[in-house]
Amino acid sequence: MPGLDRVEYQPVDTPSPPLLELKDLVTVFPTRRGLVRAVDGMSFALREGEKLGIVGESGSGKTVTLLSILRLVPHPGKIAGGKVLFQGQNLVHKARAEMRKIRGKEIAMIFQDPLTTLNPVFTVGEQIRESMRIHNIVSSPDGCFSGLFRRGKRSAEYERVIRVMRDVGIPSPVTRARNYPHQFSGGMQQRAITAIALSCEPHLLLADEPTTALDVTIQAQIMDLLNKINREHGTSIILVTHNLGLVAEFCDTIIVMYAGWMMEKGTVDEVIEAPKHPYTQGLLRCLPHISEKQEKIYPIPGLVPDLAQLPPGCPFSPRCDQARPECREDRPIPLTELDGGRLVRCHLYVR
Amino acid sequence: METSAYAKTPVDRLTYSWRVRLRLMRRNFAYFLTELRRRPLALVGGIVVLAYLLAAVLAPHLTAHDPTAGNLRQRLLPPAWEDGGEAAYPLGTDDQGRDILTRIIFGARISLAVGLLSVGISVAAGTALGALAGYWRGLLDDVLSRFADLLLAFPFLIFAIGVMAFLGPGFLNLIAALTFKGWVEFFRLVRGEMMAEKTKEYVEAAKVVGQSHPSIIVAEILPNIIQSVFVLGTLRMGYMIIMEASLSFLGLGIQPPTPVWGAMVAAGRDYLLTAWWASTLPGIAILILVLSINVFGEGLRDILDPRLRIE
Amino acid sequence: MRAVRVLERVLITIPIMFGVAIVVFLFMRLTPGDPVDIMMGQGGAVTTGEIEQLRHEFHLDEPLPVQLWLFLKGAVRGDLGYSYVQKRPIGELIGERLPATIELAVGALFFALLVAVPIGIISAVKQRSLVDQISMAGAFLGTSMPAFWLGIVLILLFSVRLRWLPVQGRIDYGTELQQVTGLYVLDSLLTRNWTALISSLRHLVLPSVSLGAAAAAIVARVLRSSMVETLRQDYITLARAKGQVEFLVVMKHALRNALIPTVTVVGLQVGALLGGNMIVETVFSWPGLGRMVVQAIFERDFPLVQGAVMVYAFTYVMANLIVDILYTTLNPKITL
Numbered sequence: 001m002p003g004l005d006r007v008e009y010q011p012v013d014t015p016s017p018p019l020l021e022l023k024d025l026v027t028v029f030p031t032r033r034g035l036v037r038a039v040d041g042m043s044f045a046l047r048e049g050e051k052l053g054i055v056g057e058s059g060s061g062k063t064v065t066l067l068s069i070l071r072l073v074p075h076p077g078k079i080a081g082g083k084v085l086f087q088g089q090n091l092v093h094k095a096r097a098e099m100r101k102i103r104g105k106e107i108a109m110i111f112q113d114p115l116t117t118l119n120p121v122f123t124v125g126e127q128i129r130e131s132m133r134i135h136n137i138v139s140s141p142d143g144c145f146s147g148l149f150r151r152g153k154r155s156a157e158y159e160r161v162i163r164v165m166r167d168v169g170i171p172s173p174v175t176r177a178r179n180y181p182h183q184f185s186g187g188m189q190q191r192a193i194t195a196i197a198l199s200c201e202p203h204l205l206l207a208d209e210p211t212t213a214l215d216v217t218i219q220a221q222i223m224d225l226l227n228k229i230n231r232e233h234g235t236s237i238i239l240v241t242h243n244l245g246l247v248a249e250f251c252d253t254i255i256v257m258y259a260g261w262m263m264e265k266g267t268v269d270e271v272i273e274a275p276k277h278p279y280t281q282g283l284l285r286c287l288p289h290i291s292e293k294q295e296k297i298y299p300i301p302g303l304v305p306d307l308a309q310l311p312p313g314c315p316f317s318p319r320c321d322q323a324r325p326e327c328r329e330d331r332p333i334p335l336t337e338l339d340g341g342r343l344v345r346c347h348l349y350v351r
Numbered sequence: 352m353e354t355s356a357y358a359k360t361p362v363d364r365l366t367y368s369w370r371v372r373l374r375l376m377r378r379n380f381a382y383f384l385t386e387l388r389r390r391p392l393a394l395v396g397g398i399v400v401l402a403y404l405l406a407a408v409l410a411p412h413l414t415a416h417d418p419t420a421g422n423l424r425q426r427l428l429p430p431a432w433e434d435g436g437e438a439a440y441p442l443g444t445d446d447q448g449r450d451i452l453t454r455i456i457f458g459a460r461i462s463l464a465v466g467l468l469s470v471g472i473s474v475a476a477g478t479a480l481g482a483l484a485g486y487w488r489g490l491l492d493d494v495l496s497r498f499a500d501l502l503l504a505f506p507f508l509i510f511a512i513g514v515m516a517f518l519g520p521g522f523l524n525l526i527a528a529l530t531f532k533g534w535v536e537f538f539r540l541v542r543g544e545m546m547a548e549k550t551k552e553y554v555e556a557a558k559v560v561g562q563s564h565p566s567i568i569v570a571e572i573l574p575n576i577i578q579s580v581f582v583l584g585t586l587r588m589g590y591m592i593i594m595e596a597s598l599s600f601l602g603l604g605i606q607p608p609t610p611v612w613g614a615m616v617a618a619g620r621d622y623l624l625t626a627w628w629a630s631t632l633p634g635i636a637i638l639i640l641v642l643s644i645n646v647f648g649e650g651l652r653d654i655l656d657p658r659l660r661i662e
Numbered sequence: 663m664r665a666v667r668v669l670e671r672v673l674i675t676i677p678i679m680f681g682v683a684i685v686v687f688l689f690m691r692l693t694p695g696d697p698v699d700i701m702m703g704q705g706g707a708v709t710t711g712e713i714e715q716l717r718h719e720f721h722l723d724e725p726l727p728v729q730l731w732l733f734l735k736g737a738v739r740g741d742l743g744y745s746y747v748q749k750r751p752i753g754e755l756i757g758e759r760l761p762a763t764i765e766l767a768v769g770a771l772f773f774a775l776l777v778a779v780p781i782g783i784i785s786a787v788k789q790r791s792l793v794d795q796i797s798m799a800g801a802f803l804g805t806s807m808p809a810f811w812l813g814i815v816l817i818l819l820f821s822v823r824l825r826w827l828p829v830q831g832r833i834d835y836g837t838e839l840q841q842v843t844g845l846y847v848l849d850s851l852l853t854r855n856w857t858a859l860i861s862s863l864r865h866l867v868l869p870s871v872s873l874g875a876a877a878a879a880i881v882a883r884v885l886r887s888s889m890v891e892t893l894r895q896d897y898i899t900l901a902r903a904k905g906q907v908e909f910l911v912v913m914k915h916a917l918r919n920a921l922i923p924t925v926t927v928v929g930l931q932v933g934a935l936l937g938g939n940m941i942v943e944t945v946f947s948w949p950g951l952g953r954m955v956v957q958a959i960f961e962r963d964f965p966l967v968q969g970a971v972m973v974y975a976f977t978y979v980m981a982n983l984i985v986d987i988l989y990t991t992l993n994p995k996i997t998l
Binding site (some may be wrong): 101103109113116119120121122129134135182229 | 797895896897899901902903904905906907915919920922992993994995
């Protein structure tokens with residue numbers, strides 16, 4: 001039964017057991033053109049109440065990472081190695097029934113395009129309620145007589161649906177609960193999906209580009225909502241996006257991914273002020289600064305590689321201006337730990 | 352307006368893009384064959400259909416017996432592999448002593464002819480009307496669409512039977528009956544596509560350049576639509592052949608003694624207990640032909656227009 | 663609000679039916695051959711005076727529009743005219759045979775859905791598995807088989823060789839059955855006549871399978887493709903992310919959506935069922951409307967053909983109406 005305890009947000013330097021820990025996660029997709037390593041060696045630790053941002057271009061493996069945590073990787077993809085430790089338990093080997101109990105209740109996910117994420121044939125209220133029903137969230141006052149108190153149970157669920165909808169900022173929830181998804185605007189739809197995710201008070205929220213499909217003003221509202229959830233409920237959030245600015249504003253920690261490889265990790269301030277990995281440096285160079293006058297914009301030369309046909313060694317080496325001969329050698333590059341918990345995967349820092 | 356060295360006269364302008372497309376088609380044909388080889392099932396289907404076509408055309412040369420006159424002393428002989436069968440009549444004989452294999456091969460002529468003609472005319476009429484309705488909209492479109500909707504209120508076979516009832520049996524009447532309702536599908540397809548294409552930019556471009564309407568329709572838009580029409584046509588062929596067989600089965604199609612598969616099955620019904628082959632074998636001929644057409648058609652659809660795929 | 667839309671749809675069918683009646687009527691009048699001559703042809707030599715009298719009786723001497731009006735007037739009242747050949751009112755004749763045809767059509771539809779829905783779902787869920795490939799191969803076969811041939815083969819197999827099922831008719835000879843609706847299966851249930859129930863069901867099996875096979879094949883394919891498409895959607899992933907049991911993800915979340923385009927196809931198939939009815943009734947000597955129409959054609963009983971065609975068309979229009987309404991209940995996005 002979920003507790004109603006609210007976990008306080010822990011400041012960065014207080015040690016506490018990680019809520020989620022990934023160790024060398026590898027997720028692959030066998031395709032006709034070869035084996036695609038969508039996630040190759042992802043490792044990080046996430047504490048309660050922490051906000052982690054995973055940044056990368058399209059196809060860098062960010063979404064697959066999230067799906068791997070919940071073991072929702074679509075066929076024919078599968079997790080090929082590594083561990084996903086949630087509250088100390090390895091999710092990779094968990095039984096399916098156990099996994100189902102975790103999905104939605106302990107770990108919830110929101111997706112990119114709210115319109116396609118909501119089932120068009122059910123009302124929004126119904127979809128929120130389903131989450132609760134699956135995990136038996138609303139406890140009946142008297143367990144074995146719950147049949148008799150059916151009506152009571154139903155209205156308790158109903159109350160909770162309305163409360164959650166109000167929490168996420170959906171106006172007139174009583175009428176709105178009976179509406180269908182296509183009757184909502186984009187921002188409202190995303191709030192509805194957030195409501196579904198929150199309905200069981202999860203410890204961890206996985207957000208896959210939640211604002212990409214929305215326009216800027218709505219974006220801000222949704223990010224405010226996520227912030228509020230993090231503050232008030234202590235929910236850890238992993239935010240996946242290609243928008244560095246978003247991460248800079250919202251997250252505590254940031255991971256940079258490229259072609260399935262985890263390239264750099266650190267606190268947002270550290271990484272943005274002093275990026276270590278050449279790819280991160282290139283990314284930050286692309287962003288024009290609002291305060292400076294710039295002559296040129298410096299994109300990273302080259303194109304994102306085809307994951308089925310990666311060059312040997314570091315996948316970024318063809319485009320890297322600091323590449324060395326050992327970067328193209330076909331052997332794994334370890335994650336180097338620098339001061340203050342910074343992680344970089346680059347030969348420049350390997351001792 | 353000169354579009355190139357080719358387009359000197361109005362007819363040239365009309366056919367210019369078709370000539371370019373013909374050249375593209377030749378190149379595409381090679382691509383088409385490679386793709387077909389990748390789909391062995393469709394390839395087999397195509398080969399079988401070709402075999403049927405050849406058999407139909409070369410019928411008199413392939414058979415030793417007369418398809419219409421039989422030897423009553425040889426009636427109801429079983430196929431060669433059963434007791435009592437003779438090698439001279441590999442699939443046995445019917446109740447009039449006629450060789451079944453011969454009749455099947457000759458029957459292919461009728462079925463294929465009916466299939467090709469009815470689909471051909473349906474495609475032509477449906478495409479023409481659909482293109483006009485979709486392009487010009489307005490009164491023409493309203494009238495045609497209402498008429499098409501009305502025709503759709505009748506189930507296909509009911510309508511065909513009704514028409515045959517009133518027109519009487521015969522080859523042409525059969526074609527008429529099948530076509531009368533058959534064009535509707537193509538009409539709707541082409542009309543829909545035409546309305547969608549009309550809004551696209553290349554049409555605007557053509558208009559700006561001063562191309563005349565008929566030229567735009569034929570030279571610019573149709574080539575883009577033709578593929579789906581072609582695919583649909585292939586798929587409907589099998590259906591038309593079954594319809595023809597059904598009508599002949601009821602006695603409403605071509606009359607005896609012309610060998611027609613449907614009628615052969617009907618005639619064999621009386622002897623089901625004693626001579627199962629008279630009904631079953633012509634039916635198998637229908638089945639194999641239609642199956643091959645369908646399989647080939649699916650492969651075609653796969654290759655030409657993945658959008659239409661039924662996975 | 664919804665009720666108004668439904669009413670709109672219902673009202674639309676009226677002009678359609680008028681159109682149908684007009685088309686059918688025109689067909690009959692525009693074909694070569696004078697109906698009276700044909701009718702007289704049955705009876706032998708007659709005097710010109712009698713011909714004239716008959717002409718007048720059947721309003722054949724009136725201008726075409728008047729004939730049309732009289733015909734429509736009668737049709738609305740249920741008076742579909744008189745059969746020259748059978749010497750009975752057409753309405754009566756059709757009424758007698760209609761239940762048998764409906765029973766067959768319903769039986770075929772039932773069979774088709776019974777087979778197609780599970781197959782469609784399973785094939786989609788277990789894509790590319792053996793079940794899927796066999797089912798789709800079967801579906802291909804189903805659409806390539808003429809219904810009459812299938813019927814004959816089934817008879818050969820089950821009636822002649824195996825002797826499990828009867829060859830023809832609706833019920834065993836000599837079985838008593840009190841008729842309430844004319845639908846034997848229903849009637850035997852209502853009157854608790856178990857022998858009749860078993861007998862009529864046994865007779866219904868083969869014809870239903872022959873008629874329904876093609877429809878089953880098509881519906882199975884469409885449902886499968888629709889399900890495959892649906893299962894790819896994001897909301898299915900979300901359903902799983904909620905922790906929903908896989909069975910409910912498929913049956914509740916996916917199926918509801920996949921049924922929407924499938925229902926349209928089922929509606930079209932009903933039309934095919936009505937048409938194929940005639941053929942299957944002939945093969946199985948099923949005493950229904952279809953067989954009567956075929957015989958009427960050979961007997962040149964055009965008014966009967968005309969009346970029957972109208973009834974068929976009407977039934978089809980009604981069926982489509984039901985499908986339309988079903989569609990709107992399934993799809994909340996459609997406000998008709």
